[in-house]
Amino acid sequence: MADAVGNPIKDVYIALDAAVGRLLQQVGEETTVFVLASHGMGPHYDGTFILDDILRRLKNVKMPTIGNQVSQVLSSSWEQTPILREILKPLRNYIWKPLRNRFWKSDKPVREALKEPDNSSRKCLTIPNNDTYGGIRINLVGREPKGKINPGSEYEAFCQHLTEDLMAVVNVDTGKPLVSKVIRTADFYKGEMMAHLPDLMVEWNREAPISKVYSPKIGTIEKTFTGVRTGDHKGDGLVFAIGPSIQPGQIQESISVMDFAPTIASILEVPLTDVDGKAIEAFCGKVLINN
Incomplete structure (x- = not known):
């Protein structure tokens, strides 16, 4: 295949480099030019797929017996038998998904829906967010139909204890914490749509694959990531700059993306x-870039 398709990634980089070169030919030496890659890329590691299992263990939420048994059989068969996935793929794609989209209005596969307990009995649960940050919704009195946690001191204490419990979970394969930090959504977002957002967002330690986790409270949970995404964005990006006030070299400290607008305005x-x-x-000519 390599002989047939060559190296597409290298070809893309060459094309981008040539495009930047053509742009530079159109400007004079007095022009300041920035080339910004706002984020990096790397392998995709996250724990969102295992978060709800952790919450169930922490709060000991019991699943319906029949649903539990059926979901275990389906989950085990689906995840551990690739040939079964291939055989059932036409049924899943051409029959189940259209029916689901038309009548159920849910994005959960059958095996996930079957193992869902009555969420109104839970104190917290996961809600769709993204892979990088797992989303946790607190079953809050006055906001949810059958709330379990009262606003105020009880809510604050529950969030604090849950945060401590999550921070105690480790990735068994590395021995390092599974979670980098737990963020209160209200600390960063305001407004009338707050009621639709997670209460807590879980930032994962994405240094290594996640398949087995442990803490004294939850014991050991082992689960296979079945998603299709193998790569993901990283927080660290890259910037190149050239201009009359910029000397050759490299900046040693990190730069925030928030700084580019004030920098351009200053120039x-x-x-x-x-x-x-x-x-x-360093881009405004006030401090030389370190070589």
């Missing part, structure tokens, strides 16, 4: 107030 000598970032001095 253009345009006032820009009430912003979160600050001008990057």
Whole structure:
């Protein structure tokens, strides 16, 4: 296959490099140019797929006996028998999915729906968010139909204890914490749509694959990630800059993306107030870049 398709990634980089070169030919030496890759790339490791299992163990939520048995059989067969997935794929794609989309209005496969308990009996549960940050919804009195946690001190204490429990979970294969941090959504977002967001967001330690986790409270949970995504964005990006006020070299410290707008405004000598970032001095000619 390599002989047939060559190296597509290398070809893309060559094309991008050539495109940047053509742009640089159109500007003069007095022009400042930035080339920004806002984030990096790497392997996809996350624990969102195992988060609800952890919450069930922490809060000892019992699943219906019949649903539990059926879901275990389906989950085991589906995840551990590739040939079964291939045989059932036409049924899944051409019969089940259209019926589900038309009548059920749910994005959960049958095996997930069967093992769902009555969520109104739970104190917290996962809700769809994304792979990088798992989303946790607290079953709050006055907000949910059958709330279990009262607003105020009980809510605050519950979130604190849950955060501590999650931070105690480790990735068995590395011995390191599974969770980097647990974020209170209300600390970052405000407004009328807050009631639709998770209460807590779980940021995963994405240094290594996640398949087996442990803590004294939950014991050991082992589960296979069955998603199709193998790569993912990383938080660290890359920026190249050239211009009359910029000397060759490399900046040693990290730069926030919040700093680019004030930097560009400073270079253009345009006032820009009430912003979160600050001008990057090395790009504005005030501080030399370290070689």
